[in-house]
Each structure stands twice: as C-alpha cells, then as structure tokens.
Amino acid sequence: MTRYAMVINVQRCVGCHACEVACRAEWGVPDNEHRTWVRPTYPTALKRGGGLFELVAAFYVGQCNHCEHPTCVEACPTGATYKREDGIVVVDHDLCIGCGYCVEACPYGARYVHPTLKKVDKCDFCAPRLEKGLEPACVETCITGAKVFGDLDDPTSDVYKLVFGEGARGITSDEVNIGPNVYYVGDDKKVDLIINKFPPRKPKLPTPASLWEKVLKPLIGLGVIGSFLGASVAYFVQLFKGEEKFE
Amino acid sequence: MRKELLEKFLPLTFDEREELKKKKLKKHDIATIYLHWFNALVWFIELTTGSALIISKYYRFTPVFWQKIWMGIFGTRANMLKFHIMTGVTWIIVLLLYAIFGYKNYLWGYIKNMLILAKDDIIWVIRRGQLILGEKVELPPQGIYNGGQKLYAWDVAVGTILIAVSGIVMTTHIGGVTAVRWAIAIHFLAVGMVVMGLFVHIYMAAFMPEERESFFSMFTGYVNELYAYEHHYKWWREMVKEREEWIKRYKEDIEKELKKYTEEARA
Numbered sequence: 001m002t003r004y005a006m007v008i009n010v011q012r013c014v015g016c017h018a019c020e021v022a023c024r025a026e027w028g029v030p031d032n033e034h035r036t037w038v039r040p041t042y043p044t045a046l047k048r049g050g051g052l053f054e055l056v057a058a059f060y061v062g063q064c065n066h067c068e069h070p071t072c073v074e075a076c077p078t079g080a081t082y083k084r085e086d087g088i089v090v091v092d093h094d095l096c097i098g099c100g101y102c103v104e105a106c107p108y109g110a111r112y113v114h115p116t117l118k119k120v121d122k123c124d125f126c127a128p129r130l131e132k133g134l135e136p137a138c139v140e141t142c143i144t145g146a147k148v149f150g151d152l153d154d155p156t157s158d159v160y161k162l163v164f165g166e167g168a169r170g171i172t173s174d175e176v177n178i179g180p181n182v183y184y185v186g187d188d189k190k191v192d193l194i195i196n197k198f199p200p201r202k203p204k205l206p207t208p209a210s211l212w213e214k215v216l217k218p219l220i221g222l223g224v225i226g227s228f229l230g231a232s233v234a235y236f237v238q239l240f241k242g243e244e245k246f247e
Numbered sequence: 248m249r250k251e252l253l254e255k256f257l258p259l260t261f262d263e264r265e266e267l268k269k270k271k272l273k274k275h276d277i278a279t280i281y282l283h284w285f286n287a288l289v290w291f292i293e294l295t296t297g298s299a300l301i302i303s304k305y306y307r308f309t310p311v312f313w314q315k316i317w318m319g320i321f322g323t324r325a326n327m328l329k330f331h332i333m334t335g336v337t338w339i340i341v342l343l344l345y346a347i348f349g350y351k352n353y354l355w356g357y358i359k360n361m362l363i364l365a366k367d368d369i370i371w372v373i374r375r376g377q378l379i380l381g382e383k384v385e386l387p388p389q390g391i392y393n394g395g396q397k398l399y400a401w402d403v404a405v406g407t408i409l410i411a412v413s414g415i416v417m418t419t420h421i422g423g424v425t426a427v428r429w430a431i432a433i434h435f436l437a438v439g440m441v442v443m444g445l446f447v448h449i450y451m452a453a454f455m456p457e458e459r460e461s462f463f464s465m466f467t468g469y470v471n472e473l474y475a476y477e478h479h480y481k482w483w484r485e486m487v488k489e490r491e492e493w494i495k496r497y498k499e500d501i502e503k504e505l506k507k508y509t510e511e512a513r514a
Contacts, residue, residue, distance in 0.1 A: 077431060079302035079324060095327030097417050099431055100424045116418040205305075208432035211307045216432060220439030221308060227443045231450035243456045 001054065002086040003179070004125050005152040006139070007027070007162040007203045010194060011186030012146035015040060015059035019138030019147060026126065026137040033112040035123040038136055041197045046189065058190035060198050061147070063138075064089060064110040064123035070180025071203040075105035086151075087181060088127055093119045095193070101209050105174045107200035125149070150246035152181070169195070176200040254482045256388050259473075267473040274475075275468045278353060282345055283465055289338040290445075296331040300324065303324065306435075330419055333428070339411050359390050361400035367481075368394035388480035395451070398488070399444045409437035439507050 023035045045053040053236045066089045073081050073089065080095035081102050091102075098118040103111045111122040126136035134140070139149045151156035162168045168183035169191060171223055176199075184191045205213070251257060254504065259267070275283075277504075298309045299317035302324075307314075321327040346354045367387040372393035374384045414429035416422055452462050460474035475483040 074304060077301055077303050077306050077351050078328065092325060094323075095328055097426065097427065097431075098420055099417070099427045102429065103424075113424050170430070206428050208429045209305070212432040212435055215304065217308060220436065220443070223443040224439060224446070227446040231446045231454075234450055235454055238454065238456070 001153050002089045003166065004066065004130075005150065005159045005163065005183065006063075006125070006136075006181070007148040007159050007168045007183045007185055008060045009144075009146045009148070009162075009186045012144040013059045013061055014144055014146075014154045016143060018141050018143055022137040022141035023123070026129075027121075029113055029121070033114070033121075034062075035110075036061065036120070038062075039198065041190075041193050044193055044197075046193070048072060054189075056148040056187075056189050056193050058187075058193055060194045062108060062110065062171075062198070063182060064106075064125075065108055065180030065182045066125065069183065070191060071105040071107065071178055075101040075203070075205065075209070077209075084127075087154075088125050089122075090124050091120050091122065094118070096120050101166075101206060104204040104206050107178065107224065108171070108180075109201070131156055147184035171195050171198065171200055173199045176202060177219055178203075251491055253474075253484055259476070265478055268471050270472040270476050272470040272472055273468055274464045274470045276352070278345070278349065280468060282341075282353075284351075285341060286338075289334060290441075292334050293331060293338075294438070294442070295447075296321075296327050296334075298493070300328060300331060304444060335414050336418075339415070342407065342411070357400070357404075361397055362404060364394070364397055365390070365512065368397050370393070372398060389478065391479055391482040391484070395447075395477070399448055402440055402444045406441035407439045409433055410441070413437065 001131060017038050018168065020034065020038055023029060027035060029035050039062065040116065041056075041058050041060060043055045043057040046056050048054045049075055066083075066087055070081075070089050072081055073083055076082075076096075077099065078095045078097060080092045080097070082092070083089050096119040098113050098120060100111075100113045102120055103113060106122075111120050113119070114121045126134070126138075129136060136149055137148075139147045148158045148162060152157035152159055152163060154160060162185050163183050168178035170183050170186035171194070172178075173195075179202075180200075184194060204231055249257070252259075252263075284366045291423075295319060299314045301307050302314060317319075317327060318324055321330060367389065370387050371389055374386050375395060377384050378386070413434040413500070416426050416430040417434065420427060452458055452465070460470045461478075472483065472487075475486070
C-alpha cells in the first residue's frame with residue numbers, strides 16, 4: 001500500500017515562492033488562485049519566561065492536505081472528488097459541475113473554482129508527474145529542500161522518518177482534525193505559530209446544500225413514498241374489489 | 248338522443264349509453280401523443296441516471312447497488328453524466344420546437360385546457376378528495392381535463408421550466424458558482440415535486456378501471472362518447488355541438504358539389 005504524504009521543514013523555508021511559481025507553470029493555475037501558496041506569519045512576539053519576549057517568524061506553505069477523512073469528498077454531490085487508494089484526493093473534471101460545495105467544505109481553503117474551466121481545481125500531488133516517476137513540481141524546485149515528498153507506509157522513506165521520528169505535525173485544531181497528510185517539522189515554535197495563525201476553519205455546507213440535505217430530501221422523500229404508497233393502496237383495493245364485467 | 252342532455256348533465260338510459268359507447272371523439276392529436284411518450288421516455292432515462300449520479304452520503308437517496316447497476320451500464324459515471332446532459336438538452340430542444348412551431352395549436356392549447364383553473368375544477372378536486380374519504384358527494388361536470396389533471400399540469404409546467412433552467416445553469420455555469428449551488432437544490436426539488444404527482448398520474452391513468460378509455464386514448468387519440476359524457480361533460484357538450492355544426496356545413500358543401508357534378512355530367 002502507498003500513502004503519499006508531504007513534510008515541510010519550516011526551518012528551511014525562506015519564503016521564495018518558487019514552489020508556487022513551479023506549480024503555476026506546471027498546471028496553468030490562474031491568477032489570484034492557488035494550488036499551493038506561501039504566506040508569511042510576520043514577526044510575532046512570543047512570551048518567554050521572566051517578562052521577556054521573543055520574536056518568531058515563519059512561512060506557511062499550504063496546499064491540499066489529502067486528508068484521511070476528507071470533508072470535501074463527503075460534500076461533493078456527484079462524486080467527482082474522491083480519495084484514491086494511494087491517498088491522493090483528486091477531482092475528476094468529467095464529473096465535476098463546479099458547484100463549489102467542496103470549496104466551502106475544505107478547512108484549508110485548498111480548492112478553487114477554475115474561472116475558465118468552471119471546474120474545481122486543487123493540488124493533486126502532481127499525480128500525472130508521479131506516474132512518470134517524477135517528484136511533484138514544488139518539491140523538485142524547492143531551493144532549500146524544505147519540501148519532502150514520499151510514502152508514509154514505507155518505513156525507509158524520508159517522510160516516514162520525519163513524521164514518526166521527528167514528530168512532524170499536520171495543521172489541526174481541537175475542533176477540526178480530519179487527518180491531514182501534509183506535515184510541518186522544524187522549529188516547534190514556528191510550527192505552533194503557523195498552526196495558530198492559520199488554523200483550519202470549520203467545514204461549511206452552503207445554504208442550498210444544507211437546505212437540500214436537511215429539508216428537501218426528507219420532505220420530497222416522504223412525498224414520493226407517500227404518493228407511491230397511496231397509489232399502491234388504491235391498486236390493492238382494486239385487486240380486492242375486481243372490475244365490472246359489463247359497463 | 249334527448250335534447251336536454253346538451254343543456255344539463257343527466258343520467259342516461261340504457262340505449263343512450265349503448266349508443267354513446269359506439270361513437271368516438273378525438274381527444275389527442277398525434278403530436279400530443281408523441282410528445283407525451285417522448286417525455287415519459289426522457290423522464291425515465293433522466294430519473295434513473297440522475298438518481299444514480301448523486302453519490303455523496305449527504306444527498307444520496309438511492310441504494311448503492313442501484314448506483315452500481317447504472318455505473319456498470321455506462322462504464323464510468325462521467326459517461327453517465329454526459330448521457331444525462333445530452334438527453335436533457337434533446338428534451339429541451341424538442342419542447343422548444345413544440346412551443347415555437349406549435350404555439351397556436353399545442354402551447355396555447357396546453358395553457359387554455361390545462362393551466363386555466365375554473366371554479367368547477369377546484370370544487371372537483373375538493374369533492375374528489377371527499378369521495379376518496381368515503382363521503383357521498385357529486386362531482387361537478389368537467390372540461391377536457393379535470394381539476395386533478397390541471398393541478399398536475401401546473402406541477403409539470405412549473406417543474407419542466409425549473410428543471411430545464413437549473414439543468415442549463417449547472418451545465419453552462421451561467422450566473423456563477425452561487426447560481427450553480429442553488430440550481431442543484433432547485434433541480435432536485437422540481438424533480439421531486441413532479442415525481443410525487445407522477446405516481447398518482449400513472450395510477451389514475453393506467454390502472455383505474457374507470458379511466459381505461461383515457462389510458463388508451465394516449466395511444467389511439469380517441470375516446471368513446473360515453474366516457475367523455477360521464478367524465479368530461481363540458482367538453483363532450485362542446486364537441487357534440489361543434490360536430491353538429493361541422494356536419495351541417497360539410498353536408499351542404501358536399502351536396503352542392505355533388506349537384507354540380509351531376510349537372511355537369513348530364514350536360
């Protein structure tokens with residue numbers, strides 16, 4: 001079994017945006033949208049003992065977390081978004097109708113509706129590149145080697161060592177923990193800062209979707225079943241009564 | 248035939264019934280029959296593929312095995328979606344052609360006969376309900392379509408427009424992401440509303456012994472006059488009057504032609 005994951009070393013990241021540029025070049029990501037992004041936390045004063053403060057700054061490198069329990073997959077009405085057996089969450093553009101229910105459901109804001117394709121797009125760990133035996137474009141291009149990609153089920157891989165040996169953590173909170181497969185490692189203070197500054201938001205269901213799920217589906221279900229039962233009962237009564245021989 | 252029958256709905260004698268049974272009235276045009284069955288086929292295809300397309304646990308309403316059957320038939324769900332869209336587009340085009348070329352005969356006919364509700368129609372619906380509940384009431388005379396059929400006609404007319412528009416919005420993204428989000432819920436709602444009435448429609452038309460004529464008229468186009476008299480008295484009265492006028496005119500014309508022809512032949 002394969003379970004692809006990525007580890008980002010926040011100690012090494014210098015915030016050069018090369019990964020974002022490589023991603024744009026590889027996949028034609030439109031302006032103002034991101035498959036992967038780099039955001040600064042800005043220098044933040046953290047309390048230290050003895051009334052002293054310490055300035056900490058880091059870069060948050062974000063992308064689809066290919067979660068273990070993806071909320072986006074549950075939100076997709078047509079099943080266009082699904083989790084592959086190797087752990088990569090992909091969007092089937094032939095099935096996607098671009099409703100963006102998944103965009104609202106993603107706690108990391110990793111999805112966007114492509115303005116010209118009218119389909120949802122996001123990071124897929126460069127699945128087509130993986131098939132050719134290449135690494136994801138952002139990993140290959142990272143100038144400091146801050147991004148590490150590999151198989152979490154393979155104990156010899158770098159990601160395995162970083163996650164299980166050096167305690168790399170995903171961006172989770174007490175409220176939202178859906179098993180992200182992008183991990184952050186390096187200085188613990190920096191990782192904490194990133195998690196505090198960019199916490200996962202609660203998965204949302206757009207109004208029409210929740211209306212459909214909570215009101216329309218039960219109402220229409222009852223109506224359709226009721227109308228079917230009514231017609232069936234009428235027919236059974238007819239079976240019992242029989243028809244006139246002559247009219 | 249008694250003259251009063253044309254003035255007021257009266258019980259028939261045995262001979263009158265037998266006489267009426269033999270005569271036929273045209274209820275549906277060929278175009279209407281084809282559109283009805285085309286529509287039925289499209290609904291069947293769209294309902295089966297559509298119900299199998301919705302897979303998310305939030306919105307799904309059909310069992311998994313059902314979805315697997317349809318996925319097996321189409322190979323991939325993407326193909327199924329394409330087929331669903333193509334069928335829907337064909338449906339919209341055919342309906343538009345009917346509305347544009349048949350606006351005088353078929354669109355206006357639909358509006359006039361099926362969408363305009365008279366007082367009698369509403370009374371009919373209420374009393375029909377009372378009859379089902381076992382009360383003894385008399386149904387008021389009806390036009391070519393009764394109150395229940397008219398209500399369903401409204402359901403179908405509104406449903407068809409909503410389904411078509413929301414389907415187009417989902418396919419083409421007119422109106423942006425917000426419109427698409429609402430379109431999904433509206434598509435689902437409209438289909439649900441139509442299907443609720445569909446079971447009643449199918450039972451009433453295809454299974455009820457009293458409506459036997461009505462069912463076969465969707466194939467042949469004709470109903471016998473006894474059925475028309477008993478179920479659609481107002482329409483029957485109109486048709487009989489019209490037919491008598493038509494026969495009068497037609498007879499005169501033919502006799503004139505015949506006279507002319509025989510005179511010419513003699514000369």
